[in-house]
Amino acid sequence: MYMQKTFQEISKSWCETKRPIVKHSTMCAYLLTLQTHLLPYFGTKTIITEDDVQQFVIHKLSCGLARKTIRDMVAVLKSVAKYGRKHKIFPFEDWEIEYPTNTELPRLPTLTIKHQRILMRHLIEKPTAQNIGVLLALCTGMRIGEVCALQWQDVDFRQRIITVRHTVGRVYNCELKSTEKIHSSPKTRNSYRDIPISKHLFQCLKTVKKVSASPYVVGSSEHSKEPRSYRDYFSRLLKRLDIPQIVFHGLRHTFATRCIESQCDYKTVSVILGHSNVSTTLNLYVHPNLTQKKKCVERMSKFLGIAEL
Numbered sequence: 001m002y003m004q005k006t007f008q009e010i011s012k013s014w015c016e017t018k019r020p021i022v023k024h025s026t027m028c029a030y031l032l033t034l035q036t037h038l039l040p041y042f043g044t045k046t047i048i049t050e051d052d053v054q055q056f057v058i059h060k061l062s063c064g065l066a067r068k069t070i071r072d073m074v075a076v077l078k079s080v081a082k083y084g085r086k087h088k089i090f091p092f093e094d095w096e097i098e099y100p101t102n103t104e105l106p107r108l109p110t111l112t113i114k115h116q117r118i119l120m121r122h123l124i125e126k127p128t129a130q131n132i133g134v135l136l137a138l139c140t141g142m143r144i145g146e147v148c149a150l151q152w153q154d155v156d157f158r159q160r161i162i163t164v165r166h167t168v169g170r171v172y173n174c175e176l177k178s179t180e181k182i183h184s185s186p187k188t189r190n191s192y193r194d195i196p197i198s199k200h201l202f203q204c205l206k207t208v209k210k211v212s213a214s215p216y217v218v219g220s221s222e223h224s225k226e227p228r229s230y231r232d233y234f235s236r237l238l239k240r241l242d243i244p245q246i247v248f249h250g251l252r253h254t255f256a257t258r259c260i261e262s263q264c265d266y267k268t269v270s271v272i273l274g275h276s277n278v279s280t281t282l283n284l285y286v287h288p289n290l291t292q293k294k295k296c297v298e299r300m301s302k303f304l305g306i307a308e309l
Contacts, residue, residue, distance in 0.1 A: 003089050008043040010084040017083065025182045031174040033076050048081060050095040057097055067099050108284065109250035110257050115243045120200070122241055127204035129211075133218035133225070134234055136162075137251035139201040141259075141273050144248045145169045146191075148225040149183060150217045155205060160197040164274065167191075168224045181226065191274035253285075260285045 011034055019027055041056055042048055053074060060070045074097060084090020111119065116138070123135040133147045142150070145167035154163045167186050170179045186192055197205065208217070219225040231248050238245055252273070259269045270281040 004046050005084070005089045006043065007045050007048065007080065007084075007090070008039055010090050011039065011080050013087075013089075014080045014083045023184050025169065025171045025184055028171040028173050028182075030076055032172055033073055034080075035174050037073050038077055038080075042077065047091050048077070050093075050097070053077065053095050053097055057099065061100065071099070108253040108257070109246040110254045111243070111246060111250065113258075116254060116258070118241060119238075119243060124200050124204060127207040129208055129214070129218065129220050130233060131237075132204060132208045133230060134237065134251065135201055135204055136217070137248065138255060139198050140195045141252045141255035142195070143167065143252060144227045144230065146186065148216075148218055148227050148230055151215050152209060152212070152217060153215070155197075155209075155217065157202075157206065157209075160202055162195045162197055164191060164193050164195065169227055183224065186274065188274070188276050190271075190276045193271065193274050195272055256281070256285045 015027075015030065015034075018030065022030075037060070041059075042052070045052070056077075057070055057074065060073070061067070078095070081090060081092040085092040120135070120138060123131045123138075127135070133144075136142055136147050136150070137144070140162060142162075142164060146164050149166035149168040150162070150164075151166070154165060156163070164186060166183060168181065168183050170181050172179050205217070212220070214220050214222060216224050218230065234248050235245060256269060256273055259272075260266070266281055266286065267278050269285070270278040273281060275281050
């Protein structure tokens with residue numbers, strides 16, 4: 001027998017249960033999802049059916065939201081509902097939700113080889129505390145939060161290895177109704193990783209370290225660089241070099257794409273990027289072109305000895 005409680009009431013209890021066991025930034029994300037999307041749609045309901053959730057998904061897709069964003073919303077919705085079932089305050093039977101198939105390949109923002117060479121040449125010729133973060137992203141695939149949070153103590157010049165163990169970002173705190181800068185551990189367990197330092201990056205890091213008075217690799221302050229302001233700097237840099245605009249995260253995509261194009265093995269690329277599963281790397285970056293497909297078919301035919309039949 002279930003007590004008649006609304007989704008809004010249950011979500012409050014769920015939040016209090018989650019608060020001590022998740023990162024502060026994660027809690028802020030949960031609260032934002034609830035207040036912006038889930039409570040306006042499901043708040044007064046005392047039961048949520050599979051059809052209700054399916055209609056919610058279709059509505060959010062029609063608003064132009066990405067499938068992953070909507071899946072994350074449904075994951076929070078399901079977690080709250082399961083909490084309600086566990087405590088016998090909200091009925092819940094697992095939903096089978098369908099997401100319309102997306103037949104288009106993802107178009108990731110990446111630099112062309114020509115523009116990447118122009119950018120890298122500039123960064124290598126002018127290794128400053130501002131430029132070094134862009135070069136870091138291009139040579140390691142690090143995320144902007146990881147770049148801005150990187151400290152000199154995380155750079156091993158003897159073994160030529162960077163250890164990724166921190167990230168910084170700005171999250172919206174629904175309770176304070178303002179954003180706040182958050183230092184935390186990396187995105188996932190796999191995001192803790194060691195990345196080898198390339199020859200050009202090593203020389204630039206040494207040059208910047210000689211004149212740096214900051215504990216952080218990027219910038220000259222005793223505090224970490226704001227990802228938001230560093231994105232603006234990157235945008236101005238591209239404009240100054242007459243390179244078409246891409247988002248900062250496009251540097252990570254560029255690094256991964258060049259690794260795949262140069263025939264690095266997929267598992268190694270996945271580990272360097274900090275992906276939790278090699279399938280993530282494969283789905284994002286491995287899209288063989290027609291020439292590669294022809295070579296594959298020819299290689300298979302040669303192996304079978306078809307030419308000699």
